[in-house]
Amino acid sequence: MNVTPLSKTLLLTLLLAAGPALAAAPDIACRSNGSWDNACLRRLYQGAPGTWPKPQVDAGVTWQEMAPVPAVAPAASPRQAARVALGRALFFDPHLSAKGQVSCASCHQPEKSFTDGKPLAVGEDQLMGRRRTPPLFAAPFAAKLFWDGRVDSLEAQVLGPIANPVEMNHPIAAAVARVNGLEEHRSLIQAAFAAPALDEAQLAWALADFVRSLRPPATAFDRFLAGRRNALSDKELQGLHLFRTQARCMNCHNGPLLTDHGFHHIGLSYYGRRNQDLGRFEVTREKADLGAFRTPSLRGVAQAGPWMHNGVFPDLKGLLRMYGNAMGNPTAKAVAAGDPYAPPLSPLIRKLELNEADVEALAAFLQTL
Amino acid sequence: MNVTPLSKTLLLTLLLAAGPALAAAPDIACRSNGSWDNACLRRLYQGAPGTWPKPQVDAGVTWQEMAPVPAVAPAASPRQAARVALGRALFFDPHLSAKGQVSCASCHQPEKSFTDGKPLAVGEDQLMGRRRTPPLFAAPFAAKLFWDGRVDSLEAQVLGPIANPVEMNHPIAAAVARVNGLEEHRSLIQAAFAAPALDEAQLAWALADFVRSLRPPATAFDRFLAGRRNALSDKELQGLHLFRTQARCMNCHNGPLLTDHGFHHIGLSYYGRRNQDLGRFEVTREKADLGAFRTPSLRGVAQAGPWMHNGVFPDLKGLLRMYGNAMGNPTAKAVAAGDPYAPPLSPLIRKLELNEADVEALAAFLQTL
Numbered sequence: 001m002n003v004t005p006l007s008k009t010l011l012l013t014l015l016l017a018a019g020p021a022l023a024a025a026p027d028i029a030c031r032s033n034g035s036w037d038n039a040c041l042r043r044l045y046q047g048a049p050g051t052w053p054k055p056q057v058d059a060g061v062t063w064q065e066m067a068p069v070p071a072v073a074p075a076a077s078p079r080q081a082a083r084v085a086l087g088r089a090l091f092f093d094p095h096l097s098a099k100g101q102v103s104c105a106s107c108h109q110p111e112k113s114f115t116d117g118k119p120l121a122v123g124e125d126q127l128m129g130r131r132r133t134p135p136l137f138a139a140p141f142a143a144k145l146f147w148d149g150r151v152d153s154l155e156a157q158v159l160g161p162i163a164n165p166v167e168m169n170h171p172i173a174a175a176v177a178r179v180n181g182l183e184e185h186r187s188l189i190q191a192a193f194a195a196p197a198l199d200e201a202q203l204a205w206a207l208a209d210f211v212r213s214l215r216p217p218a219t220a221f222d223r224f225l226a227g228r229r230n231a232l233s234d235k236e237l238q239g240l241h242l243f244r245t246q247a248r249c250m251n252c253h254n255g256p257l258l259t260d261h262g263f264h265h266i267g268l269s270y271y272g273r274r275n276q277d278l279g280r281f282e283v284t285r286e287k288a289d290l291g292a293f294r295t296p297s298l299r300g301v302a303q304a305g306p307w308m309h310n311g312v313f314p315d316l317k318g319l320l321r322m323y324g325n326a327m328g329n330p331t332a333k334a335v336a337a338g339d340p341y342a343p344p345l346s347p348l349i350r351k352l353e354l355n356e357a358d359v360e361a362l363a364a365f366l367q368t369l
Numbered sequence: 370m371n372v373t374p375l376s377k378t379l380l381l382t383l384l385l386a387a388g389p390a391l392a393a394a395p396d397i398a399c400r401s402n403g404s405w406d407n408a409c410l411r412r413l414y415q416g417a418p419g420t421w422p423k424p425q426v427d428a429g430v431t432w433q434e435m436a437p438v439p440a441v442a443p444a445a446s447p448r449q450a451a452r453v454a455l456g457r458a459l460f461f462d463p464h465l466s467a468k469g470q471v472s473c474a475s476c477h478q479p480e481k482s483f484t485d486g487k488p489l490a491v492g493e494d495q496l497m498g499r500r501r502t503p504p505l506f507a508a509p510f511a512a513k514l515f516w517d518g519r520v521d522s523l524e525a526q527v528l529g530p531i532a533n534p535v536e537m538n539h540p541i542a543a544a545v546a547r548v549n550g551l552e553e554h555r556s557l558i559q560a561a562f563a564a565p566a567l568d569e570a571q572l573a574w575a576l577a578d579f580v581r582s583l584r585p586p587a588t589a590f591d592r593f594l595a596g597r598r599n600a601l602s603d604k605e606l607q608g609l610h611l612f613r614t615q616a617r618c619m620n621c622h623n624g625p626l627l628t629d630h631g632f633h634h635i636g637l638s639y640y641g642r643r644n645q646d647l648g649r650f651e652v653t654r655e656k657a658d659l660g661a662f663r664t665p666s667l668r669g670v671a672q673a674g675p676w677m678h679n680g681v682f683p684d685l686k687g688l689l690r691m692y693g694n695a696m697g698n699p700t701a702k703a704v705a706a707g708d709p710y711a712p713p714l715s716p717l718i719r720k721l722e723l724n725e726a727d728v729e730a731l732a733a734f735l736q737t738l
Contacts, residue, residue: 120643125654126710128645130499165651274489274644276497282534285494341495 026353028245029053034355038234041241046229053241055250058348064255068225069137069299072213080209082191087210089188090203095178097124097168104161104168104207107133113300114214119311123167130277132311135304138257138297140212147293147309149263150283154208155201172200179203216299220368232368239365242358247323249362251348258298258369264346265291267327268308271334271342277310278343291331291343302367317363324354395722397614398422403724407603410610415598422610424619427717433624437594438506438668441582449578451560456579458557459572464547466493466537473530473537473576476502482669483583488680492536499646501680504673507626507666509581516662516678518632519652523577524570541569548572585668589737601737608734611727616692618731620717627667627738633715634660636696637677640703640711646679647712660700660712671736686732693723 025031030040044053049066057063075081090096094103101124108114114136116122121129131147139145145157161167162175170178179185180197189198192206223231224240232240243249252260263280269291270276280289293309301307306314313319322328326349334342354362394400399409413422418435426432444450459465463472470493477483483505485491490498500516508514514526530536531544539547548554549566558567561575592600593609601609612618621629632649638660639645649658662678670676675683682688691697695718703711723731 120645125647125650126641127647127651272495276489278494278496281494282496 025355025358026246028241030241034357036234036238038237041234041237042229045237045240048227049225053244055244055254056246056248057251057254061251061348063250063260066225066254066258067256068222069215069256070141072215079192079194082188083193083206083209084213086185086188086192087206087208087213089185090179090207091210093179093182093185095182096162096170096175098170098174099124101125102168104158107161107167108136111303113137113216113304115304117305119306119314121167123161123164124169127166127169129164129166130275131309132306134294134309135296135300136211136214137216137299138259138261140214141257142259142261142294144261144263144294148280148283149294154211155204158207158211159200159204172203176200176203216297216369219300221365224368233364235361235364236368237365239361239363239368242354242362243365246358247320247352247354247362248348248350252295253298258301259295262295263289263292264295264348265343266293266323266349267291267330267345268293268310268312269331269343271331275310279309281343287340290341292346298366298369301369316366317359320354320359320362323349324352324359326351394724394727395615397610399610403726405603405607407606410603410606411598414606414609417596418594422613424613424623425615425617426620426623430620430717432619432629435594435623435627436625437591438584438625439510441584448561448563451557452562452575452578453582455554455557455561456575456577456582458554459548459576460579462548462551462554464551465531465539465544467539467543468493470494471537473527476530476536477505480672482506482585482673484673486674488675488683490536492530492533493538496535496538498533498535499644500678501675503663503678504665504669505580505583506585506668507628507630509583510626511628511630511663513630513632513663517649517652518663523580524573527576527580528569528573541572545569545572585666588669590734593737602733604730604733605737606734607727608730608732611723611731612734615727616689616721616723616731617717617719621664622667628664631664632658632661633664633717634712635662635692635718636660636699636714637662637679637681638700638712640700644679648678650712656709659710661715667735667738670738685735686728689723689728689731692718693721693728695720 025034027033029044030037052066055063075084091104091108094100094106096103107116107121107123109116115133119132121131121133123129134147139154139157143152145151145154146160151157151160159172162170163172168175176199180189186196190196192198193202198206220231220236243253252262252264254260265279269278271278271291278291280292280294281287283289296304302316305316306312307316307319313322327345329345329349331342331345335344394403396402398413399406421435424432444453460473460477463469463475465472476485476490476492478485484502488501490500490502492498503516508523508526512521514520514523515529520526520529528541531539532541537544545568549558555565559565561567562571567575589600589605612622621631621633623629634648638647640647640660647660649661649663650656652658665673671685674685675681676685676688682691696714698714698718700711700714704713
């Protein structure tokens with residue numbers, strides 16, 4: 001069967017998602033022979049983030065320290081506040097879709113970190129995309145949007161799902177006409193644009209301004225960042241320390257949003273196989289982008305599953321074990337054979353020495369974000 | 370894992386592709402207790418197709434008798450002949466793709482019934498579509514083209530793969546400019562259009578005229594149709610008889626091209642699961658079209674694998690066993706539960722009583738087409 005390569009990957013995924021790794025825990029600060037000295041760990045993390053142990057990132061990696069997510073700036077004008085209010089109303093309005101079946105919020109559900117709990121996005125008429133609904137907390141801060149970074153402004157981004165036939169399936173001009181015909185948005189439109197009707201650019205502006213106003217709810221990690229040192233349990237603190245060190249997570253997941261807003265191939269391109277998705281390469285056609293997808297924010301990550309751009313991981317611990325195994329490096333053979341389109345795994349992804357307690361601690365830390 | 374439903378289907382497919390069905394052969398004309406009377410069968414098929422046993426088709430099904438494929442009409446003018454010649458040259462010219470990597474013929478290879486042997490189409494830069502390269506022998510006779518029938522002329526069809534980013538990735542205007550700049554096509558363009566350069570409509574016209582000129586090579590079945598009664602072996606003749614009767618194939622695969630040129634849901638929509646493809650519904654948004662794909666011609670079918678719109682069957686006998694099992698009817702539960710988007714299996718697909726010898730005979734017959 002031609003599906004064998006895929007099935008093999010799935011089998012590997014299942015094995016790695018199920019079986020405990022039995023590697024010995026390597027010594028890192030405050031741990032020896034696999035045992036944590038929690039008092040020692042508390043001391044390391046007693047100050048502000050700038051004083052914490054330096055993260056384990058590779059030479060050449062630009063990273064930012066962990067930090068609180070910047071607050072939304074106060075509205076510069078009543079019009080801006082009104083645009084956000086209009087954008088919010090439109091975000092939750094299924095009239096934006098052709099048949100009125102789905103709103104932006106059908107897929108971007110606030111309580112699921114603005115995702116939908118599904119492996120792949122499902123739009124009007126039950127049509128399905130080939131990627132997962134992306135979480136939105138990084139969107140206000142990202143230079144490039146969508147999993148493949150194909151647009152560089154929120155104004156351009158927000159129109160994509162409206163027009164996309166497998167999402168809201170509504171030509172933008174028709175969506176604008178629909179919105180302008182609805183009594184319920186009239187006063188918001190008047191307040192936002194001092195006019196009785198909006199145009200395409202204004203529809204995009206209002207939705208983009210609403211997305212720009214989205215922030216993750218405050219969590220235990222935020223309280224810890226703010227100086228409440230008992231906001232994380234010992235196990236969660238061990239997870240934070242592993243995240244910064246042994247598990248190498250901060251090579252990509254750093255800064256206030258826990259993302260570098262960059263693109264990396266982490267081994268999920270399914271190159272040459274059914275479900276192949278070459279990610280950012282499909283936009284740029286630059287071989288350096290083969291199989292690369294945007295690093296998602298980890299803010300609210302526990303509520304944002306199933307994970308990865310294609311929702312292939314239903315379990316965060318399975319995902320962590322897979323990272324620990326260098327994601328299986330499924331294209332290694334094709335790369336070695338010189339296939340010019342086989343995506344080389346990002347050199348940031350390496351086999352890690354994580355045992356099952358490490359995976360548990362990392363998963364516990366992820367729950368605090 | 371969210372992949373379980375897919376894996377289940379694959380498992381079923383594998384089982385059905387591997388394991389011999391052990392049903393007793395029901396009695397049909399010239400067979401009793403599972404034994405064929407080949408002399409009897411020869412008598413049934415000694416005359417012209419119109420005298421053969423009536424096929425087993427359901428009430429309401431419009432069908433045509435098996436017949437030779439109509440020959441290409443002689444060119445009505447030297448210009449038409451020149452258009453075909455130009456279209457042929459363009460069909461094999463990789464300059465039509467943006468980077469010059471692929472021609473129409475890269476995917477539509479004459480010796481593979483104008484398919485490519487791959488489960489899913491692969492275009493320039495190794496990008497992959499979600500459907501298989503369709504065979505072309507039915508194209509000159511079809512009212513609607515592509516697996517989902519989204520265009521209704523060959524002129525519209527031939528431009529699709531040129532512009533498609535995951536196929537030839539070439540904006541049509543750029544492809545036209547490229548062709549006009551090539552010395553090698555100049556005299557053919559002059560002969561076809563009495564001009565030194567062609568425009569977009571003429572590019573389409575030439576390619577379409579070439580596709581209209583494609584005919585399957587003559588086969589054993591053609592010789593049998595033409596009256597050479599020893600052109601089919603006993604086993605192949607048993608397969609022909611089963612094809613017309615017990616196996617119900619002619620409900621969809623009838624007429625000279627062995628296709629009704631229609632659309633049917635045969636259970637491969639993957640509804641609600643990864644790899645969902647609702648086929649013609651995605652074009653019409655009519656629920657009657659949920660999961661329906663174009664019936665392919667069976668002319669040259671043995672050379673056109675792997676089979677189905679998504680190339681999921683690597684083996685014709687596995688495919689036949691799956692038909693014998695009513696394709697597993699994977700959406701039956703969702704249909705019964707009243708899900709309005711769950712595609713009901715075409716009523717033409719039913720559990721068949723085919724044993725392994727029947728499958729062998731049918732496969733042998735398919736090899737003669």
